[in-house]
Amino acid sequence: MAHTRTLVPRPVTKARSERPAGRPTRTTAAMAAALGVFAAARLLGVVVVVLTAWATGRHDRHPLGLLARSWDSLWYLGIAGRGYGRTLHFGPEVVQSDLAFFPLYPALVRVVAALTPLGAGASGLLVSWSAAGVAAAGIYAVGARLHGRAVGTALVLLWGLLPHSVVLSMAYTEPVLTAFAAWSLYAVLGGRWLWAGALAALAGLARPNGFAVAAAVLAAAGCEVWRNRRQIGGVTHRLWTGAALAPLGWVAYVLWVGRREGDLLGGYFEVQRRWGSTFDFGRGSAHFVRHVLLHGDRFVFPMTMVIVATAVVLYGLLLADRAPLPLLVHSGVLLLIVLGGSGFFESKPRFLLPAFPLLLPLARALVRTARARPWHAAVVTGALAGLSLAYGAYLVVIADTPL
Template sequence: MTDLAHTGTAPLSDDGRPGRAARATLRRAAPALLAYAGTRLLGLVVLTVWGAFADKSPHQLLSARWDSLWYTRIAQEGYGYTLHLADGSVHSNLAFFPLLPALERVVSAITPLSAADAGLAVSWLTSLLAAWGIFAVGDLLYGRRVGTTLAVLWGVLPVGIVQSMAYSESLFTALAAWGVYAALTRRWLSAGALAALAGLTRPVGAAVVAAVWMAAAVELLPDGRWRQAWRTRPRALAGVILAPLGWLGYVVWVGFETDSVTGYFDVQNGWGNGFDGGLAFAGFIGGLLIRPPFVAGLGLLLGVAALIWLYTRCVRQRQPLPLLAYGGAVLVLALAAKGYFGSKPRLLIPAFPLLLPIAIALARLRPVRTALVLGSVGLASAAYGAFWLHGSGPP
């Protein structure tokens, strides 16, 4: 892939030694992981102090609210639970993809942890794996300083506290980041397997599939190479076939469970979710703009404009096509979904490629200034996360 040529980092193949490469990558990533862990520790400390004044348990806020309760119930009882609300909404737990509750069930079976605490353990561990993968992508493309800055930026997102909750965002981002890295470095079997697992974690797993397919297209399509791909590049073809199996398999299974080809999408509609091209979200912003004090509407409008500008910067920086495909797909799926508008910042957590332009700019500063900026943003993020979790609405 010519996109990587300017970095001086040679793409790797499936023929390398994964154990040795992993150890070398971990040593190189250690400063980034320590800095990232510091951001998460700061968030937990602020949440604990806030909880002491509010007389609320940080443990309950992190492990037993909103979506985490649904994951825990699936881990304990399996699928089949449906909640009928007074407004006519039908909330089925089939809306939640199975990998996180499956891991909760396994961890709670082999340790003294409850399913809820197992969810926390999975989230905390995979948040470090996600930061490592994000570092690896940034390091591969732009060097160690950018990779470190990118990982810390991901940790200080305004809703970064979700990375420490018993939610699926950390697990998904870990699989996505390493899946994209594998696609960029032509580790086709790893890329396909990670994309399949990401597809078993969240609906946006389709974005990782897009990254793998784009990488394979760059590899196979020029000069008609796809005609002999089964003989000359069988691993690439295997990765392409593997990638969608997780997402597709779960959607098909829900179809059988509901006796409907559109079963999964019907379940999402019961929750008020779905894909409408952003019409409902645009209407929501418009409604806020025509009612005083207008601040919320203006803030959302500026936020959407900033996200689009960041993606445009990613394109102008000529990021590799698989990374653009992944970041763009996450952005579109988050903004164009209807319902649960307050959850959109959380849905954008996996969109780490959008942070690359900021990471590049910060990495050009003196290290002390970079640290001051990231530290200040991290403190603000920790305070906002504590405020957010002590509110009434789900993130």
């Protein structure tokens, strides 16, 4: 498949939709192989976490309990079991309310727990692991559509081997958000506006940064309207409906929290402020980086700086590669949130997990290297896997730092 160079998504034409009889089978087999690679990477990651837990004497907790009940996982499982209403006070300026957590993931956990004999923790892991598989399929579909099946597989592999990819094996919301984001972006690239808008709305119910998906859909829709501004009837009602649907999930929850807090427009943002999470155009992050550089700190913080800096470089490469506009907007908004937001500096790499398009330049380079110098590609992949597995186990088992 030829490389896609357009900035605006083009709908699939009738001619392109007609496939040879054997094509779906080959496509399905290629996606299955990519999912197998992803599953193997994440299964190996879980094994390394388990072995690290035993080697370090963490016998006080079952190793899988570390994946199911760590940090924010406890908040989500609490919402799934009891609903909203929990608040912790740590002083006049630090008040942690569970209203900061969006409702889709705990709702899914509650449904799974009700329909199966699994407990809350196991239900959370089942939702996360299933969502991670759906996300990997969507990421493969986007990569394969743009640059062919080999790049799609490499993209999934790189996403599964990110330094913070251990989060994809935990009871966290990033797999759910990425699943809806990947398939919404895939729908946009194919001109399927209703699907794109509906999936973006669900992404907006998953996490605060889920509105990045809606931004991508709205930007693509705006470009489509502009391109067809002189054609009578050039824009279908599906585009308008999809664009209207895209931000509804995120807006609905923000307004619901605002109404509950007595400030319709500002209530949710006040809840986040009390958690210490605000958007200050990067001032808080800059002060923290200065502290790390001048005084040193635990290993997690310098690693966070390296990951975020790498993400900035990758976004520059994505721009230079003239990636489609929806991918640029989605990744750009996520990166802007990370760079401009203050609070929970150590969580910034996790916030970037849904920004999988950033890995497209690396995936293309890896495929080119594998074709020209297979051993070089194998060494690079092996080194990345070693870093990912070791650092993931360190984060979960050893580092006493919120993810």
